[in-house]
Amino acid sequence: MKTPNQTDTNGTRPSLTRRQMLRLLATGTATAAAGALLAACGGTAPSTPPGSAPAQTTSRPLTPTFYQWIVDLHPSIPQVNSTFEGLNFQIAPVQGFGIERFVAEAKNQESTWDVYVGMTPFVEMSQLIKADVIEPWDDYIPKDVLDDFLPPIREECTVNGKLYSWPFLLDVIGMAWNSNLTDKAGITTVPTTWDEYLANAKQVVDSGAAPYGATYDARGWRSLAPFTHSMSTDVYTSEGLFDFTSEPAVEALILMKKIKDLANPDILNEGTTDGGVNNTPDEGAFAAQQVAYYTKYFNAPLRFAQTGGFSDKLQMAGLPRFANSQGGTVFWTTGACLFKYGKNKEKAVEYMRALTYNQQIWKDSIAGSPTAHPGQLPPYKSIYAEWEANKPEWMQPFVALVREQFERARAINNHPFGLTQFVIGKPYWEEYLTGKESDPRAALQKAKDAVAAEIAKAG
Amino acid sequence: MATVASRVASAARAWRSTYRVSDYSNLLFLIPATVFFVGWQIYPIIRVFVLSFTDYKYLERNPPNFVGLHNYINALNDPLFHVGMLRAFVFTVVFVPLTILIPLVLAVLIDRVTNPWLSSFYRIVLLIPAVIPGPLVFVLWKWLFDFQIGPVNTILVEWLGIFTRQTAPQWLGGTPLSLPAVIIMEVWWGLGYHTMFFLAGLAAVPKDLSEQARIDGANEWQLFWRVIVPRLLPILSILVVLRFGTAMSVIDEYLIFGGFQRTSPTYTWTVYMYDLAFRIGDWLQGYAAAIGWLGAVVMMVFVVGMLYVFRSRD
Numbered sequence: 001m002k003t004p005n006q007t008d009t010n011g012t013r014p015s016l017t018r019r020q021m022l023r024l025l026a027t028g029t030a031t032a033a034a035g036a037l038l039a040a041c042g043g044t045a046p047s048t049p050p051g052s053a054p055a056q057t058t059s060r061p062l063t064p065t066f067y068q069w070i071v072d073l074h075p076s077i078p079q080v081n082s083t084f085e086g087l088n089f090q091i092a093p094v095q096g097f098g099i100e101r102f103v104a105e106a107k108n109q110e111s112t113w114d115v116y117v118g119m120t121p122f123v124e125m126s127q128l129i130k131a132d133v134i135e136p137w138d139d140y141i142p143k144d145v146l147d148d149f150l151p152p153i154r155e156e157c158t159v160n161g162k163l164y165s166w167p168f169l170l171d172v173i174g175m176a177w178n179s180n181l182t183d184k185a186g187i188t189t190v191p192t193t194w195d196e197y198l199a200n201a202k203q204v205v206d207s208g209a210a211p212y213g214a215t216y217d218a219r220g221w222r223s224l225a226p227f228t229h230s231m232s233t234d235v236y237t238s239e240g241l242f243d244f245t246s247e248p249a250v251e252a253l254i255l256m257k258k259i260k261d262l263a264n265p266d267i268l269n270e271g272t273t274d275g276g277v278n279n280t281p282d283e284g285a286f287a288a289q290q291v292a293y294y295t296k297y298f299n300a301p302l303r304f305a306q307t308g309g310f311s312d313k314l315q316m317a318g319l320p321r322f323a324n325s326q327g328g329t330v331f332w333t334t335g336a337c338l339f340k341y342g343k344n345k346e347k348a349v350e351y352m353r354a355l356t357y358n359q360q361i362w363k364d365s366i367a368g369s370p371t372a373h374p375g376q377l378p379p380y381k382s383i384y385a386e387w388e389a390n391k392p393e394w395m396q397p398f399v400a401l402v403r404e405q406f407e408r409a410r411a412i413n414n415h416p417f418g419l420t421q422f423v424i425g426k427p428y429w430e431e432y433l434t435g436k437e438s439d440p441r442a443a444l445q446k447a448k449d450a451v452a453a454e455i456a457k458a459g
Numbered sequence: 460m461a462t463v464a465s466r467v468a469s470a471a472r473a474w475r476s477t478y479r480v481s482d483y484s485n486l487l488f489l490i491p492a493t494v495f496f497v498g499w500q501i502y503p504i505i506r507v508f509v510l511s512f513t514d515y516k517y518l519e520r521n522p523p524n525f526v527g528l529h530n531y532i533n534a535l536n537d538p539l540f541h542v543g544m545l546r547a548f549v550f551t552v553v554f555v556p557l558t559i560l561i562p563l564v565l566a567v568l569i570d571r572v573t574n575p576w577l578s579s580f581y582r583i584v585l586l587i588p589a590v591i592p593g594p595l596v597f598v599l600w601k602w603l604f605d606f607q608i609g610p611v612n613t614i615l616v617e618w619l620g621i622f623t624r625q626t627a628p629q630w631l632g633g634t635p636l637s638l639p640a641v642i643i644m645e646v647w648w649g650l651g652y653h654t655m656f657f658l659a660g661l662a663a664v665p666k667d668l669s670e671q672a673r674i675d676g677a678n679e680w681q682l683f684w685r686v687i688v689p690r691l692l693p694i695l696s697i698l699v700v701l702r703f704g705t706a707m708s709v710i711d712e713y714l715i716f717g718g719f720q721r722t723s724p725t726y727t728w729t730v731y732m733y734d735l736a737f738r739i740g741d742w743l744q745g746y747a748a749a750i751g752w753l754g755a756v757v758m759m760v761f762v763v764g765m766l767y768v769f770r771s772r773d
């Protein structure tokens with residue numbers, strides 16, 4: 001038998017014996033097992049031999065991660081970043097609202113990032129809480145900031161009395177129109193009811209001013225829910241789900257069909273980015289000046305009027321209402337969550353405070369910048385109060401409009417199915433929109449049943 | 460004096476004579492590949508198999524419970540799984556023949572080009588799609604098929620006048636045409652790659668065999684079916700089996716062209732599986748694993764059947 005240091009007489013390389021090989025493997029396995037066992041018991045596997053000094057652990061810099069669109073629409077964010085030395089700014093792997101990477105890391109009780117800017121409460125907050133990925137801000141956020149949030153926004157971001165989302169960008173669903181086209185159609189009135197809205201849209205088509213009168217985004221949280229809210233905001237079940245079979249929802253669906261008859265033919269199609277969520281047909285039609293009237297969160301007409309080069313002809317107003325109703329709409333905020341297994345919690349608070357109170361961000365958002373015009377608004381009472389007291393020269397009229405709409409808006413309930421209920425239900429209520437089902441109630445019942453079936457699968 | 464060759468031979472003999480099973484250092488060199496194979500191939504398969512018998516929900520903090528065949532029984536009764544499988548089959552049945560036959564015909568035609576420059580030119584042009592990165596291909600075809608600004612609809616509406624802007628085909632976004640759109644893109648993408656396979660096979664077909672057949676009075680059609688196709692059968696069988704597997708398990712293209720619209724012809728069993736595992740409710744990964752295994756078993760049955768059909772009869 002040869003030892004590893006022996007050389008063969010014929011010049012071949014040294015080799016390991018079976019015993020040595022097994023010993024080597026056993027040593028490696030035992031070391032790994034010991035480390036794993038220690039880690040499992042809550043200890044830390046020794047990384048240095050006993051007796052030697054442990055290595056100095058260096059804490060990482062603050063590491064925020066952003067949903068890509070926020071960075072695209074708010075070009076002043078780097079300005080805030082530059083005031084935080086060593087900040088490790090990253091783009092989040094969350095295409096199509098995907099949070100699987102965050103969940104996977106939390107399962108291992110770790111997080112690459114400290115804070116995620118891009119969470120919308122009704123979309124993914126419940127899931128992130130359930131999976132123990134995020135923790136409340138309450139232990140870290142200053143009381144003056146907490147008290148500064150507009151009450152409905154604070155409520156939207158709160159679960160069981162704890163604030164899980166630090167709101168940043170406020171979006172409200174409203175109405176916009178291209179006055180280029182409405183002028184051409186001879187329209188001089190602003191529609192305040194859905195009947196007027198439909199009449200105006202028809203006039204646009206009949207006059208030949210544009211091929212299509214009106215459009216919307218077919219995703220339920222951007223059309224069915226706000227249209228329903230425009231009749232009543234009391235349309236949620238005791239479990240917190242959207243009540244598809246409520247009378248306002250039925251009326252909203254009937255309205256959607258009427259608008260669809262005056263809209264771009266691809267209105268019901270999925271979007272072509274973000275798993276079908278974004279780059280939707282309504283955006284293209286509005287930007288191309290193919291359609292006059294448009295209902296979506298206000299930042300959409302602002303952005304696509306800029307894309308289409310008719311920002312000066314863009315007009316906006318609140319969402320029309322049904323006759324004999326007070327009118328309402330949907331709002332949501334996109335904010336930040338604090339990773340439970342992240343680091344730099346206090347620094348994250350500092351960063352979020354600097355980010356959300358930054359005047360340049362709000363100026364660019366409201367007045368527009370060379371690259372974008374998102375029109376998203378801040379969540380703070382103090383900022384609005386300040387603007388009211390000293391109106392900035394760049395202030396736009398739509399801000400007051402959005403604020404006024406916001407007072408009548410309601411957020412979609414936080415629920416693990418908050419967003420997906422609309423994804424699951426969409427094919428079924430669309431049977432009515434496409435004429436496959438003549439009864440809107442039957443179509444919405446199918447949607448409700450489909451959601452219930454998915455919830456039942458979860459057990 | 461020993462020649463170089465004899466020295467090499469004797470050294471080889473010496474090495475062989477000293478090589479024994481006890482020479483375990485060789486195993487060290489197998490470790491990287493073994494670790495990769497076990498860690499990234501075997502372990503996930505086994506883990507998914509184990510998961511498929513549990514009620515594992517990714518967002519739940521409680522440990523999973525063993526549920527036996529419950530997930531499989533549910534999946535077999537799940538209409539979304541049925542329709543998803545059916546859609547995947549529809550795609551496969553249309554896509555596989557097209558992605559095999561069109562390159563085969565092209566290869567036969569290119570093989571007959573005698574001008575070497577022209578022959579190289581054709582090969583290069585055909586290979587262009589194969590070397591374009593996937594994301595770029597998706598972006599390109601999404602633009603081509605765009606309802607409002609896409610060149611395909613521009614040609615159909617403005618050049619040919621077959622449709623109006625209102626009635627133009629809607630290729631993207633989960634419409635009935637989304638599946639044909641994906642098929643067209645996929646066939647185009649694989650065109651050069653598959654043609655090269657067949658050209659390599661045709662290069663191995665002796666030219667005098669074709670000449671002999673012609674002398675015996677075979678026409679082009681007979682020559683193709685009786686001489687060329689039998690010689691290309693091994694390549695054909697490999698491509699059919701490979702493409703069947705990839706066609707049944709497509710997911711990226713479906714998500715990009717059709718999103719998560721459940722009525723879309725692109726909402727196949729693979730999209731449903733992903734939807735269940737990473738998007739809906741508590742992320743039912745145990746159930747999704749069962750669906751994955753059922754899909755894999757169905758595919759394996761077909762693959763084994765195809766391998767039997769294409770077995771060597773030499």
